Amino acid sequence: MIKAFVVDNDRLRLADDLVANGDQVVWADLLNPTKEEETTIETWLGVAIPTREEMEEIEISSRLYIEDGAYFMTATLPAQTEIDDPLMSPVTFVLAGPRLVTIRYHEPKAFKTFPLRAEKVATGCTTGNTILIGLLEAIVDRLADILERAGRDIETISRDIFEARSTKVNKRNRDFQELLKAIGRKEDIASSIRDSLISLQRLTGFLAHVATQIKMSKDVRARIKTVSRDVLSLADHATFLSQKISFLLDATLGMISIEQNAIIKIFSVAAVIFLPPTLVASIYGMNFDLIPELKWELGYPFAIGLMILSAILPFWYFRRRGWL
Structure with a gap:
């Protein structure tokens, strides 16, 4: 045109x-x-x-x-x-x-x-x-x-x-x-x-x-x-x-x-926090006859408290260090 x-x-x-x-x-x-x-x-x-x-x-x-x-x-x-x-x-x-x-x-x-x-x-x-x-x-x-x-x-x-x-x-x-x-x-x-x-x-x-x-x-x-x-x-x-x-x-x-780093950090912290309770549960889940706490009346609450305490302590430490 x-x-x-x-x-x-x-x-x-x-x-x-x-x-x-x-x-x-x-x-x-x-x-x-x-x-x-x-x-x-x-x-x-x-x-x-x-x-x-x-x-x-x-x-x-x-x-x-x-x-x-x-x-x-x-x-x-x-x-x-x-x-x-x-x-x-x-x-x-x-x-x-x-x-x-x-x-x-x-x-x-x-x-x-x-x-x-x-x-x-x-x-x-x-x-x-x-x-x-x-x-x-x-x-x-x-x-x-x-x-x-x-x-x-x-x-x-x-x-x-x-x-x-x-x-x-x-x-x-x-x-x-x-x-x-x-x-x-x-x-x-x-x-x-x-x-x-x-x-x-x-x-x-x-x-x-x-x-x-x-x-x-x-x-x-x-x-x-x-x-x-x-x-x-x-x-x-x-x-x-x-x-x-x-x-x-x-x-x-x-x-x-x-x-992405924040998400990975959350998973890493969660793994570390739940690792000690898992260790406690693994110890008391072993099939040995001679476990001192096996016949103890407070054995179950003691194991639960120990697991909770082992989870709280790492969480408190991470918070104090400013990692969370």
Whole structure:
């Protein structure tokens, strides 16, 4: 599908047909393009656009390059970020003179919000390079929102780990399992956003070089620097969130280990406490004729009392030592 945009009173307006409005179109957005649509864009733009396989290559030379006077820039962007399983896919920006072409195979939210805003408000996006800057700003804002939401979720997970929990062991085990799953999901999101920001950081660096080469206006170059600084700060924040997630994972595993040690300690103490009574019962359960207490009237209460006393003494000693 091709969406073609023209400038109307300093605003972007969706054109009915690319071919009919070819001279006025400043931005063509390709979503899951067919071969015919790719041919149409290449004829209109005058340069060949990359295929999906070429967009997915990770080499810098395959993502940021100049060809036939056009500048090709590819970044990895997330989509479906409302859930904890974002779809990551490359998006290519082709800047050829006053025209911009975007090629994508998924729908990042910025590609929906930016055109709507540019249609209603005069944002100064009248050429390919200013549209590219505005689109990058919308993408960075979206990534910032995702990181803020992830940060709030991580704080909630942190409170769930360290606050008092249920006294029932099976309930605590289920809680820890859910926490581990939540931590894993947040690590996936933070890692994906960090990868996206790294690709955007490279893109903005390349774009700054392009701005110098083609002598973009001072205002545009300043906006590129601002976007670059925002991307760098968000990358640092994403790294911080990943480190915090790693800490929470270690803390959760530590809490699970403490729970397991507590259970093992209970069984160990119980075994030690009941060992002396078992020894007493074993002695008086032996089948020997000459047992002094065998004919004694107080033999049975004496044996029971001895067993109780032998159980109480280890328990008292453990409590005094602080082991219980």
